[in-house]
Structures are given as C-alpha cells and as structure tokens.
Amino acid sequence: MSMQAINMTINGEKIQALVEPRTHLGDFLRDNQRLTGTHLGCEHGVCGACTVLIEGVPSRACIAYAVACDGQQVRTIEGFEEDEVMAQLRTAFSRFHALQCGFCTPGMLISARDVVLRCPTADAHEVRVQMSGNLCRCTGYQGIINAIVSVIESRRAANADRVEPVATAARAPLPSFQAVANQASAAASVAPATASPTAAAATPSDTANKKPGTRIEDAFEVDHPIDVVWEAFADMPKVAACLPGAEITEHTPTSIKGKISTKFGPMRAAFVGSAALERNAATHAGSIRGAGTDSLSNSRARGDITYALSDAGNGRTRVAVAIEYSLQGPLAQFSRGGLVKEFVKKMVADFAANLNARLGAGSSASGAPGEAVAAPAGAAPMSPMDAAGVFWRWMVSTIKSWF
Amino acid sequence: MKAAAFEYQKPTELSAVVSALRASNGEAKLFGGGQSLGPMLNLRLARPKKILDVSTLPALKVIEDLGTAWRIGGGVTHAMLEDRVLVGCEPLAQVARGIAYRAIRNRGTVGGSLAHADPAADWPLTMPALGATIVIAGVSGERRVAAESFMTAAFGTALAEDEIIAAVEVPKISADARWGYWKFCRKTGEFPEASAAVLLDPQRKVARVWIGALNGAPQSLNALAVDIAQRGFLAISDLSVSQALEPVLGKIDAAQRRLHQTAVRRAVQLATA
Ligand SMILES: Cc1cc2nc3c(=O)[nH]c(=O)nc-3n(C[C@H](O)[C@H](O)[C@H](O)COP(=O)(O)OP(=O)(O)OC[C@H]3O[C@@H](n4cnc5c(N)ncnc54)[C@H](O)[C@@H]3O)c2cc1C
Numbered sequence: 001m002s003m004q005a006i007n008m009t010i011n012g013e014k015i016q017a018l019v020e021p022r023t024h025l026g027d028f029l030r031d032n033q034r035l036t037g038t039h040l041g042c043e044h045g046v047c048g049a050c051t052v053l054i055e056g057v058p059s060r061a062c063i064a065y066a067v068a069c070d071g072q073q074v075r076t077i078e079g080f081e082e083d084e085v086m087a088q089l090r091t092a093f094s095r096f097h098a099l100q101c102g103f104c105t106p107g108m109l110i111s112a113r114d115v116v117l118r119c120p121t122a123d124a125h126e127v128r129v130q131m132s133g134n135l136c137r138c139t140g141y142q143g144i145i146n147a148i149v150s151v152i153e154s155r156r157a158a159n160a161d162r163v164e165p166v167a168t169a170a171r172a173p174l175p176s177f178q179a180v181a182n183q184a185s186a187a188a189s190v191a192p193a194t195a196s197p198t199a200a201a202a203t204p205s206d207t208a209n210k211k212p213g214t215r216i217e218d219a220f221e222v223d224h225p226i227d228v229v230w231e232a233f234a235d236m237p238k239v240a241a242c243l244p245g246a247e248i249t250e251h252t253p254t255s256i257k258g259k260i261s262t263k264f265g266p267m268r269a270a271f272v273g274s275a276a277l278e279r280n281a282a283t284h285a286g287s288i289r290g291a292g293t294d295s296l297s298n299s300r301a302r303g304d305i306t307y308a309l310s311d312a313g314n315g316r317t318r319v320a321v322a323i324e325y326s327l328q329g330p331l332a333q334f335s336r337g338g339l340v341k342e343f344v345k346k347m348v349a350d351f352a353a354n355l356n357a358r359l360g361a362g363s364s365a366s367g368a369p370g371e372a373v374a375a376p377a378g379a380a381p382m383s384p385m386d387a388a389g390v391f392w393r394w395m396v397s398t399i400k401s402w403f
Numbered sequence: 404m405k406a407a408a409f410e411y412q413k414p415t416e417l418s419a420v421v422s423a424l425r426a427s428n429g430e431a432k433l434f435g436g437g438q439s440l441g442p443m444l445n446l447r448l449a450r451p452k453k454i455l456d457v458s459t460l461p462a463l464k465v466i467e468d469l470g471t472a473w474r475i476g477g478g479v480t481h482a483m484l485e486d487r488v489l490v491g492c493e494p495l496a497q498v499a500r501g502i503a504y505r506a507i508r509n510r511g512t513v514g515g516s517l518a519h520a521d522p523a524a525d526w527p528l529t530m531p532a533l534g535a536t537i538v539i540a541g542v543s544g545e546r547r548v549a550a551e552s553f554m555t556a557a558f559g560t561a562l563a564e565d566e567i568i569a570a571v572e573v574p575k576i577s578a579d580a581r582w583g584y585w586k587f588c589r590k591t592g593e594f595p596e597a598s599a600a601v602l603l604d605p606q607r608k609v610a611r612v613w614i615g616a617l618n619g620a621p622q623s624l625n626a627l628a629v630d631i632a633q634r635g636f637l638a639i640s641d642l643s644v645s646q647a648l649e650p651v652l653g654k655i656d657a658a659q660r661r662l663h664q665t666a667v668r669r670a671v672q673l674a675t676a
Pocket residue numbers: 044045046266432433434435436437438439440441442457477478501502503504507510511512513514515516517518519523524525526562566567568569592593594595
C-alpha cells in the first residue's frame with residue numbers, strides 16, 4: 001500500500017508521519033499518535049464522539065482523512081490544558097453531572113467550547129439545537145445543557161458583553177402580484193437530456209406493508225396479445241442480455257442464478273444471487289422469489305415479485321406487477337426506502353416504454369428507450385421475445401439481488 | 404468501518420482537477436468536504452480508485468458580488484454561508500444554519516451537496532427555488548445549467564463524470580421579497596422527511612414553491628405559486644395544497660402526504676406572514 005508523507009501540527013506540536021490515504025484522522029490520532037481522547041462511535045459523521053478542531057473549527061475526525069490534513073492544525077481534547085473556556089466547561093460538566101461513562105465527553109466538550117464562543121447569547125433551547133450533533137447514551141442531555149448554559153451565563157455576567165437581540169421591525173404587508181409562471185433561470189443554457197420516458201400506463205402505487213419490506217405495485221400495457229407476452233416472459237437469458245450489468249449464470253425452468261452490477265449515485269454494488277421461478281399458465285400469473293448478496297458492501301437483499309397478465313382488449317396485454325423487497329446491511333443504511341422505490345419505478349417506466357418500442361407493432365409510448373434498457377454491446381437485435389423478457393430479467397435481478 | 408484503499412491527489416489548479424478527472428475514466432471521485440463521501444467511503448459503499456481533494460482549492464472558495472447575483476464557489480462551505488449574510492441572498496444564510504450540525508457545516512460544501520444530489524438535502528431544494536444557475540467546469544470550458552434542471556433523479560445530476568461544479572450563481576432578490584422554508588426532521592440536523600421552499604418577489608414578478616424530500620429530485624408547484632402571488636395565504640387550503648401535490652407525490656401513505664402538505668403550508672405561512 002502506498003504511504004504518503006504528511007506534516008501536521010497537533011496540539012501545537014509539529015509532527016511528521018507516513019499514512020495510507022484511507023486512514024481517517026480519528027484512527028491516525030488514536031493509533032499512530034496515541035491520542036486516545038478522541039473517541040470513535042459511528043464512524044460516519046453522525047454521533048460527534050470524534051469531534052476535534054481542524055484549522056480551528058470543530059470537525060468530524062472520522063470522515064476527515066489524515067492525508068488531507070497535511071500542513072494543517074489539529075487540536076484534540078488533550079490540547080486544551082491551558083484553555084480558559086475549556087477549564088470553565090470541565091468544572092461545569094462535573095458540577096452539573098454532564099457525564100456518566102464519558103464516552104461522548106471529549107466530543108461534547110469540543111463542540112460546547114465552540115458554542116460558548118460562537119453563540120455568546122444562546123439560551124437553553126439554542127444550546128440544545130447547537131449541540132444536537134453530539135449524541136450521549138447516558139445522561140439524557142439535561143446535565144450537559146445546564147453545564148453549557150451556566151458557562152455562557154457566567155461569561156456574560158463577567159464580560160458584561162451582553163448583546164441584546166435585535167428587535168425585528170414589523171414587515172410591510174405583501175402586495176398581491178401577477179407572477180410569471182415557469183420562470184427559468186435567466187442564465188441557464190441547454191439543460192441536458194434526461195433519459196426518463198414516461199410510460200403510458202405506468203401508475204405506480206404502493207399499498208400497506210403487510211410483511212416486512214417495501215412493496216411496490218405497478219402496471220402497464222403492451223401492444224401484443226397475451227400469449228406472446230406470456231411466452232416472452234419465460235425467456236430469462238434473452239431478457240438478461242438486454243440489461244446492462246445483468247448476467248444469468250445458470251437457469252432452469254424453475255430457478256435462475258445470476259449477478260447484477262449496478263450504480264446508484266456514488267455507490268456501486270454487484271449482487272450475486274438465485275431465485276425460484278413459478279408460473280401458472282392457467283391464470284397467466286407467476287412469481288420470482290430470490291435473495292442475493294453484495295460482497296463488496298456486505299449487504300443482503302431479498303425480493304418477491306409477482307406478476308399477472310390480463311387481456312386489455314384489441315390485442316393488448318396489461319402487465320401488473322407487485323414487488324416486495326427488503327435490504328439489509330450498509331447499503332440499506334444509506335439508501336432510504338423511497339430512493340430505492342424511485343429507482344425501481346423509473347426502471348419500470350423505462351421498460352414499459354422500451355417494451356412497446358421493441359415489440360414494434362403499435363406506436364410506442366416514447367421513442368427514446370431509457371438508458372436503463374440499453375442493450376449491451378454485442379447483443380443481437382432484439383426480437384419481440386427478447387424485449388418482453390427485458391422486463392423480467394430486469395426485475396429479477398434488481399429486486400431479487402439488488403435489494 | 405474503514406475505507407478501502409484509494410490513491411490520493413490534491414491538485415492546486417482547477418484545470419488540473421478537470422484533466423485528472425478526464426484521465427481517470429470515471430475511477431476518480433472529487434472530495435469536496437467529505438461529509439457525504441466520507442461516510443460512503445467508510446461504509447465501503449463508494450470505492451473510488453482515486454480521490455481528488457478539492458477541499459482547499461482557492462478557486463472554489465470565492466464568494467463574489469456580480470451586481471444582480473452572487474457567485475458562490477463550489478467549495479464554499481455551509482458554515483461560510485451561515486456566517487456571512489449576503490445582501491440580496493439572505494435566504495442562503497438561513498438555510499445554511501439548518502443543515503446538519505456545525506461540525507458538518509464547517510466542511511460540507513455547496514458544490515458537494517448539489518453534486519451528491521440527495522433528494523432530501525437543502526441546497527438541491529433551495530437553489531431551484533431561488534432560480535440559481537449551476538456553473539460547471541470541464542476540460543472544454545464552462546457550461547451553465549439551471550438549478551431546476553440540474554438534479555435529474557435521486558443521486559442523479561446533469562454532471563458528467565469529468566466535470567466539476569465550479570460555482571453557483573444565485574440571483575439577488577428584491578428588498579421586499581419574501582422567503583419561507585420549512586423542514587420536518589425527526590431530529591435536529593437530520594435529513595428531513597418533508598421540506599418546502601417558497602419565494603415571493605413582487606418586484607421581480609417571481610413566485611416559486613418547491614418541495615423536497617421526495618423519492619426523486621425536488622419539484623416545483625407552479626400553479627400554486629402563481630395563485631399565492633395573487634391571493635397570498637388565502638390561496639392555501641387543504642384542497643389547494645393536496646391538488647397541487649397530487650401529481651408530484653403520486654400515491655404515498657397518508658401520514659407522509661400530510662407531512663408534505665404541512666411543510667408547504669408552513670413555508671407559505673412564513674413567506675406571507
Ligand atoms: C450527519 C450528517 C447530517 C447531514 N445532514 C444534512 C442535512 O440536514 N441537509 C443537507 O443538505 N445535507 C446534510 N448532510 C450532507 C452535508 O451537507 C454534505 O456536506 C453534503 O451533502 C456534501 O458536501 P461535501 O462537500 O461534503 O461533498 P463530498 O462528501 O466531498 O462529496 C459528495 C459528492 O459530490 C462530489 N463533489 C464534491 N464536490 C464537488 C464539486 N465541486 N463538483 C462536483 N462534484 C463534487 C463528490 O465526488 C461526491 O460524489 C449531512 C451529512 C452528515 C454527515
């Protein structure tokens with residue numbers, strides 16, 4: 001692993017060290033500099049236990065990287081021996097029982113010192129708001145707030161530097177006016193094309209969560225008779241060939257194994273999994289129940305998809321889908337339910353548009369197929385069968401594996 | 404909770420950043436404040452080969468008065484905007500102080516927030532509501548995109564992999580313009596469950612109502628905005644708000660719907676009071 005040389009001033013002392021770029025400042029301080037007063041709780045910016053001063057201002061040491069602090073000043077809880085405000089806070093913290101186990105205390109003190117200096121007129125409510133980024137599992141916060149407020153008040157009394165809140169003048173009433181609708185920003189140039197064809201009949205809805213997991217229901221129509229669509233949906237490998245990132249490694253009429261690689265903003269995942277297939281020709285309904293794991297993020301997903309085809313008249317077929325999925329592991333922590341839902345919805349809409357276009361017969365809902373269904377290089381021109389399958393392969397992978 | 408290995412580079416010129424981005428073929432990530440990227444690196448949800456640190460790049464730190472607008476560098480932190488009230492762009496300071504916590508605001512940047520494009524984040528909602536323009540730099544120069552069309556989806560933007568947000572230009576509002584902003588957060592500083600921004604500027608004939616914390620990009624409620632301009636808070640009723648929200652929200656559960664409705668109502672209330 002390539003190491004990089006850095007210089008830093010920690011608590012007034014110049015140091016030099018070799019670090020791996022991925023080492024965060026919290027680990028560097030604790031493991032390399034033996035400054036174990038900086039605590040690590042969540043390591044993703046939420047709890048505040050690791051709060052230190054970088055270049056004089058409170059910062060999370062867990063999401064700052066030591067290499068990026070090259071040439072900068074860092075001050076940890078060990079570096080406040082001589083600090084007047086910190087001395088007042090230490091006394092107040094013990095007097096008001098502002099700590100129990102002490103795990104949160106270094107971060108609390110560093111944030112509190114910033115509040116005392118930056119918000120000299122703060123009242124208890126304001127202190128609470130300002131301290132909301134530091135979590136404590138023991139005290140219930142009251143002692144902490146009391147301690148900080150007491151320091152603010154005693155400093156105010158001592159310095160008599162009280163700043164009266166500025167009285168806000170009453171505003172003139174808002175006049176009624178005729179707004180110009182749809183004002184685009186004057187300076188804007190061409191907006192980039194967004195690949196989001198809206199599917200003609202896609203009406204996403206989600207109903208009550210009966211089981212754990214998120215449920216999405218969707219439906220759209222295809223310009224082909226039910227039997228053709230039904231057959232097309234059975235052809236897994238061809239479906240897979242139409243989806244970027246999807247691969248089927250094994251398949252039988254009742255099961256599939258495969259992988260889907262996907263990108264969601266800055267996140268990448270490659271889920272490997274398998275699913276059981278069921279089809280009922282009599283009712284034109286089927287299900288796919290699967291599970292998969294992304295070994296990179298160590299996230300697990302499970303998904304059940306049920307679909308039902310019905311005759312929509314005039315040689316058209318209505319496809320109704322219900323997807324229920326759950327996601328566990330780090331990826332779940334990051335992707336709030338709604339985001340995944342939106343992603344799935346967009347894919348369904350893209351597919352519906354594309355399916356119609358590829359089946360060729362009628363006029364498609366949207367000319368431009370979305371990027372989500374662009375065929376990978378080397379794929380043969382799709383027959384109607386393939387296209388219908390796109391839908392399926394996509395659902396299988398995304399739902400089963402991804403989430 | 405430790406990031407996977409990555410290479411680290413800290414270019415000192417904007418031009419060097421964009422050429423490094425181009426050369427990396429999508430394998431490099433910009434590091435603005437690291438306040439969204441850091442957690443994802445630690446959780447190993449993001450595993451870029453290379454990090455290009457722009458956190459101290461001087462060109463991105465500039466706040467400049469352009470006369471009718473403020474140009475805010477992509478690397479300007481939330482805290483910088485919180486501490487400096489820009490005349491004509493007062494809403495920025497107001498929004499900034501409600502983002503996360505001070506320790507996050509000290510490092511998190513406007514450009515990073517817009518590029519990250521979390522649907523519930525504050526700048527992706529505020530910038531289109533203020534009619535801002537995103538200035539994007541790439542190897543072949545600058546291009547400009549209206550904030551309202553910049554964010555295309557959850558975590559999706561108009562940005563190409565080899566581009567950087569150089570700045571945001573925020574037009575100044577008139578002295579008597581009104582701004583209303585409301586977020587429902589489970590806990591102070593957390594991402595909201597519902598959010599709304601309202602700008603009423605009679606002098607410039609501008610009325611905008613935007614809502615955020617949706618499943619995708621923030622959305623504008625244009626007809627409602629025009630109605631509010633004419634009738635003020637009288638334009639707001641349970642019916643008018645739910646009608647305006649209907650096409651945007653689709654079918655969501657009643658409690659969530661209520662939160663969005665109330666966020667709009669309160670933002671309008673703040674703007675019209
Ligand atoms: C605990 C916590 C709570 C938070 N709460 C909120 C909240 O309530 N509201 C809110 O809005 N945000 C919130 N945030 C997010 C915070 O505002 C981040 O600062 C912001 O989203 C990302 O900015 P950054 O500069 O840190 O970007 P980074 O994390 O460095 O980067 C984010 C993404 O943007 C890219 N990027 C960075 N800079 C640029 C640029 N100039 N041009 C192009 N791409 C760029 C990166 O490559 C990366 O993909 C919270 C964060 C944390 C950790």
